[in-house]
Amino acid sequence: MAVVGQSMRETGAFYIRRTLAGSPLYAATLRRYVRALVAHYSAPVEFFLEGTRSRSNKSLPPKYGMLSMTLMPYFAREVTDITVVPVNISYDRLIEQGLFAYEHLGVPKPKETTGGLLKALHRLNDHFGNIYINLGDPVSIREFIGGSQTSSEMLKPLDLQELTADEFRSVQDVGDYIVTRQQECTVVTISNLISIVLMESLMNNEVLSFEQVVEKIDWLIQVLRNLRASVFENDVKGSIERILVVHKSLMKLDENNRLRLVSSALMNVNSDVQKKMKGHILKAETMVNAIPIIQLQLYANPVLHYLVPPALIYVIVNRGVTNKEKLFEDYYKIRKMLRHEFFHLEKTEKVKFNEALQFCLRNGVVMLSSDSSGVVTSPYDSSGVVTSPYDCSGVVSSLYERGENVALCSLLQNAMVPALRTLLTCVEVMTQRNKCAHNEVLKLVQERAERARRHAYCLSLEAAANCVRGLRRAGALAARDSEQEVIYESVPDILEECRRLIASVLPETNFDFGNSNIVIFNQDLKAKL
Structure with a gap:
C-alpha cells in the first residue's frame, strides 16, 4: 500500500510473508532478523500470537512460529530472560463488523488498497465508542519454563540452530498460557452486555423494554463479576444510552421504548461475487437477518469464555440426574470438540470444571439430587481397569440435577x-x-x-x-x-x-430468526453486493 507501507516501516514495523513454506532462505533471514532484535536491541517486539485477526471476536488457538523465533535467544543463552506481556484490546464497536459478518457467510474480503483506505476515511466521522486496552501481568520465561538446558544445537553456527523437540513443547506451553492470560484480561464492555441480553431476547422471541434491559444488564454484571470477569461499567443506564448511539445501525429503541435488532438491507448478490463466494450461496432473505444476528454474536463472543464452563455443566445436568464422574467425562469430551471454538488449556480443565461446578451449586444452576445419599461408585470396570477420571478408590458419589435459578439457567x-x-x-x-x-x-x-x-x-x-x-x-x-x-x-x-x-x-428448542420474530425491526431497504 503506497505511503501507508513506508509510514509503517518508519515507525519500526516490518512486513513478513503469510507463509514461509517453500522459501528456506527467506525463513532463515526472518529468523535471524527477529533473533537479533530480541538479543541485541532494546525495542520490544509486538505481534499477535494468534497469527491473524479473529473475525469472530474470540480468542484463537496460538500460532507458534513468531513466538519460536522470539524465544530462540533464550534457549541459545544469548539473553538471561525474556518478558512476555499479554495485551487485550476490546472495542465498543468494530469498524469492520459488517465485513466480518459477510466473511462469516462466505463473501470474500475486499482487497486492501491505499485508494480504498482514503475512500473509507469519511467513516471515521461516525461514532465508534471506546477502546479498552488492558495489559496483563508480565510473564518471565525463565520462571515459567525454568533454566534453559544445554543442547547439541548450541554447538552449531547461529544460522543453523533450531529448537529441540523439548524446547518447542515449551514454546507451545508458553503460547497456550499467554492466550488464556489474554482472555483473563478481557474488559467486558457495555456492547458485550447489551448484545448478550438482546441475543437472549431474540432466542426467546420476547421483546424487552428499556427498563427491563437496564435491570437485566445490572444482573448480568453481577453474574460475570462472580465469574471473575472485569466489567468496566458503573453508570449502566447512561452507558446503554451511549451505546445505542454507537450501534444505531444494529439496534434501536422502537416507538414503545423497546429494544429491537435492526435487520440489514435486502442484498442482491451479483454473479461475479457469487463465483468468488467460499460457501453455499445463501438466499437474500436469509442474509437479511443473518447479517445483524452474526454481528450481534460478534459482540457476545468475547464474554463466552467466562460462561462456557458453567453453561456446559448446566446443559449436561439438564438432560437428567448424573454423578460427578459422568458429568466430568461428558464435559471434557464436549470441551475437546469445541476447543477451536472456545480455546482453553486442557491440562487445567479439571480445575476449571471444579470451579464452574461450585459456581453452579452456589447460584442454583445445579443442585444435589435427593437421591444422592449412599450411592457408591467404583473406579474400576469388571476387568479391574481404572475408569474414573477422579478417584482410585470406591467413593460415595453425589448426584446432581437441574437447579431452580430460571434466569441464570436460561442465560x-x-x-x-x-x-x-x-x-x-x-x-x-x-x-x-x-x-x-x-x-x-x-x-x-x-x-x-x-x-x-x-x-x-x-x-x-x-x-x-x-x-x-x-x-x-x-x-x-x-x-x-x-x-x-x-x-x-x-x-x-x-x-x-x-x-x-x-x-x-442440546435443548429441544426451535428459534425463529425470520421476519416473524418480534424482536427484529425489519427495514424495507435494498442494496447490491
Whole structure:
C-alpha cells in the first residue's frame, strides 16, 4: 500500500510473508532478523500470537512460529530472560463488523488498497465508542519454563540452530498460557452486555423494554463479576444510552421504548461475487437477518469464555440426574470438540470444571439430587481397569440435577446453543457424506443450517470450520492432506458416539430468526453486493 507501507516501516514495523513454506532462505533471514532484535536491541517486539485477526471476536488457538523465533535467544543463552506481556484490546464497536459478518457467510474480503483506505476515511466521522486496552501481568520465561538446558544445537553456527523437540513443547506451553492470560484480561464492555441480553431476547422471541434491559444488564454484571470477569461499567443506564448511539445501525429503541435488532438491507448478490463466494450461496432473505444476528454474536463472543464452563455443566445436568464422574467425562469430551471454538488449556480443565461446578451449586444452576445419599461408585470396570477420571478408590458419589435459578439457567443454555447446534450440524453432514473435502463440508453445513432454519450463527463458515477441526481432534474424523485441501473421512463409531452426546445435551428448542420474530425491526431497504 503506497505511503501507508513506508509510514509503517518508519515507525519500526516490518512486513513478513503469510507463509514461509517453500522459501528456506527467506525463513532463515526472518529468523535471524527477529533473533537479533530480541538479543541485541532494546525495542520490544509486538505481534499477535494468534497469527491473524479473529473475525469472530474470540480468542484463537496460538500460532507458534513468531513466538519460536522470539524465544530462540533464550534457549541459545544469548539473553538471561525474556518478558512476555499479554495485551487485550476490546472495542465498543468494530469498524469492520459488517465485513466480518459477510466473511462469516462466505463473501470474500475486499482487497486492501491505499485508494480504498482514503475512500473509507469519511467513516471515521461516525461514532465508534471506546477502546479498552488492558495489559496483563508480565510473564518471565525463565520462571515459567525454568533454566534453559544445554543442547547439541548450541554447538552449531547461529544460522543453523533450531529448537529441540523439548524446547518447542515449551514454546507451545508458553503460547497456550499467554492466550488464556489474554482472555483473563478481557474488559467486558457495555456492547458485550447489551448484545448478550438482546441475543437472549431474540432466542426467546420476547421483546424487552428499556427498563427491563437496564435491570437485566445490572444482573448480568453481577453474574460475570462472580465469574471473575472485569466489567468496566458503573453508570449502566447512561452507558446503554451511549451505546445505542454507537450501534444505531444494529439496534434501536422502537416507538414503545423497546429494544429491537435492526435487520440489514435486502442484498442482491451479483454473479461475479457469487463465483468468488467460499460457501453455499445463501438466499437474500436469509442474509437479511443473518447479517445483524452474526454481528450481534460478534459482540457476545468475547464474554463466552467466562460462561462456557458453567453453561456446559448446566446443559449436561439438564438432560437428567448424573454423578460427578459422568458429568466430568461428558464435559471434557464436549470441551475437546469445541476447543477451536472456545480455546482453553486442557491440562487445567479439571480445575476449571471444579470451579464452574461450585459456581453452579452456589447460584442454583445445579443442585444435589435427593437421591444422592449412599450411592457408591467404583473406579474400576469388571476387568479391574481404572475408569474414573477422579478417584482410585470406591467413593460415595453425589448426584446432581437441574437447579431452580430460571434466569441464570436460561442465560447459560442460550450461550451454548449456537456452538452445540453448529457442532451437531457438522456431525450430521459427515455422517451422511462419510468422506468429504474441507470446503465442501462447510458449504453443506451452511446449506443444511439454512434449510432447517437453525440459529443464524450456524451459517458461519468460521464456526463450522472450528467444529470440524474439533471433531478431528476428538478422533471422529480422520484427515488426509491432498494437493488442494484437507479431505475428511468419518470414523463411524466415534462419530456416532459424538452425535449421541451432543444431541443428548442440546435443548429441544426451535428459534425463529425470520421476519416473524418480534424482536427484529425489519427495514424495507435494498442494496447490491
